[in-house]
Amino acid sequence: MKRADGRSAGELRPITIKAGVIPNANGSAMVAMGKTIAVAAVYGPRYLHPRFKQKYEKALLNTVYMMVPFSTSERVRPGPSRRSHEICKVTREALENVVCLEEYPKAVIDVYINIIQANAGTRTAGINAASVALADAGISMKDLVASAAAGKIGDEYVLDLAGKEEEETDCDVPVAYVPGQDKISLLQMDGKLPPEDVEKVIRTAIEGCKQIYEKQKEALRERWVQK
């Protein structure tokens, strides 16, 4: 089967990852998955104010997901929304599992994710960017997190839904995967799917995550190893 943009079912969109794009941040990364572009900036670990938010035994991971107003054809109203609130939460939970928060008690690590162009799969692009940015900032982590979505169009399991495919598919399953531990740190589903297909869709997404993981490592190496 050929898809709208000419890809095969198990193929990712062309992906570009660049680390260290924001000089003022401690760590940063840009991830472009097809026409979706996410930029993540990491600040910290730094002093957490107000003090009542400090946790005695570990750091607070503060993730802020935002779509900039010009990211879609319809203007996005700036400021937090129900949707962005949810994505902040799932992003934080996907990353909390790998960041060694207990090494930075009472501090905060701020992760700002900006979607500057949206064409489906913004939360997965955001997690990919945030993970590279955290590593780029020199923060202790057990592993990187890679993330991709999968779905089912007709009889085919398709990887990395783009644009209109999100409407055509029966379901949209974003997955964040920790390759070193072979564990899933984010799993959501939008739509309907027969139980016997669930595992196959997740496996499709994980295959994509593994490819992205290689690109993430490559991006960090490119930034830090001199030629």
Next chain:
Amino acid sequence: MADLLKNEKDFVVPGEKVVESMDYIPGRNCFRDGNAIKSKKIGIVSVANRVISIIPLNGTYAPKVGDMILGEVIDIQSNGWIVDIGIAHSAYLPLSGIREFIDTTRTQLSSVYNIGDLMYSKVSNLNGPDSIHLSMDDVRCRKLRGGRVLEINAAKVPRLIGREGSMIRMIKDKTRCSICVGQNGIIWMDGENQDVALEAMHEIERFPQQDGLTDKISAMLDSRVKPGQAQASITNSTASKSIDSEAGS
């Protein structure tokens, strides 16, 4: 012994396996996962005997006992000072950490060190990452007056100091500027040719891994420092002598 998957001086990212064997022990910035030793940070692999550690390429300063660091007094308590050292946690300089005896019934602590004073002090004790104790019990420790302060990335301080202090000594000698380098990336300087020294330090921060960095900086200093200038004032030259010994750290 099992073979290393990554050689010494290889670049690793978080989660990358360095070795899959119980023959080695995880040191700084790495951890054991099953049989494997994995990196926790982006950095360079270093192997000393059987201990594997990662030298980080970026990140905020992580205090070590014995480090000389620069900080600013931000608060005074009944028996010590709170010092901001440019990281998430502030450090504590207790009365017992300073050399002279102070009778707290007669002397105000603010007359010894006041809020806003810049301190060059040593990390004397660590109780976890959020309890950092300082002391002035070292010949290099002192309160810094005047001058100017700059901050660089703490991961690049070892490059700025150089092997056995070679790089920083060269900058001090050639610019005749007195410089104090804190392991936390805060640097104080005073005296002649400050702008040249500043530029050299920024160059080192920007290209720390460059080949022939020392020669390049040396050439830059030679061309920029005006020859035949008056000798540094007596206070400056004594100051630079007393802190030359910091270089080896």
